[in-house]
Amino acid sequence: MPLIEDALSALSDLRAAFQRDQQVGCHVFLFANQGRAPRDRWQRVSMDRTLSDRFVDAASLSIAHIQEAALDENGLLEFDFDAMASGSVGVVALDTTPQLAGWLGEVPVEDWPVIFSADPNFVERARFFCSRYSFDDGRELKTFRGKRGIQIILERGNRLAAMFRQDSDELRPVDSSVITFDQNIDFFEWDGFIFIANLAAFESITNIREITAAKAHEAIDAIAGRFELGDVAGLKAQLSDRTKLAKKLAAAVQHGLLDDIDGSRLIARIEERQFAVRCRPSGDGFALDMNLESRIEVEQFVNLMTDVYLHSPVTRREWKAITKTPA
Secondary structure, rough: OOHHHHHHHHHHHHHHHHHHOOOOOOEEEEOOOOOHHHHHHHHEOOOOOHHHHHHHHHHHHHHHHHHHHHHHOOOEEEEEOOOOOOOOOEEEEEOOOHHHHHHHHHOOOOOOEEEEOOOOHHHHHEOOOOOEEEOOOEEEEEEEEHHHEEEEEOOOOOOOOOOEOOOOEEEOOOOOOEEEEEOOOOEEEEEOOOEEHHHHHHHHHHHHHHHHHHHHHHHHHHHOEEEEEEOHHHHHHHHHHHHHHHHHHHHHHHHOOOOHHHHHHHHHHHHOOOOOOOEEEEEEEEEEEEOOHHHHHHHHHHHHHOOOOOEEEOOEEEEOOOOOOOO
């Protein structure tokens, strides 16, 4: 697959960039839900070159681990709105998701004027932190880690008495509170791709849920072009409130499943499964009837449209397909 091949090449290039460049710049930004203006939501963490170098070393190590995982069989997979295989690394091409690219563009630049002042209230509201790495050739890497990777240590009236330095094996006094960062990476942006190591964090931090809803609505419009659906707006509203179902339909759009749905086979399948949702001939086409107040019928409709039930020709057993990788 061209996407996977290009993404693997980008990963190799990134690892080589860390090994080649001697002075990689690093700036860290905290994001918290506070106010409407960007200046109220982003704060820059001020740090000296020594600490910046430690961030760079930690990022290089994390990227190496992610690349090694991606090189395994099925280790790197195209991002699936429905679900990702456990342990795999997902990849998204940014030119296919302009909304996501726009979200990434909101990360501040190096001279962001709002400096983090070790405020525990801000950390309490924080959702994630982003590390922006600048390489000698002008390219940038953005890594993201969720809230669980941020900790502020406060003692004695917002002052920490001492901190233990592992590199010198001794306690050193410090004059202010200390903030620590877990250097594992949940997802990162590089060379036109997003690589996802932690799907849950990726979904909760980014605007991918809005994109999922938009894709689900796109699916409904496509189905309505072939089947009579009745209250299309009401069906879209139902899916906007049910993320799991919206993800299934978004994945159906991604995999091109909707074009292969046949009305006659759909009727036979409904009768076989004894579903409450109905499909019937209507003029030259077909109509789908469902009660939008019934959560079960809406879920049955989505499952029918998204190939949730798959039949094994070998064992003749039927399965619920959680993820789909074309054979």
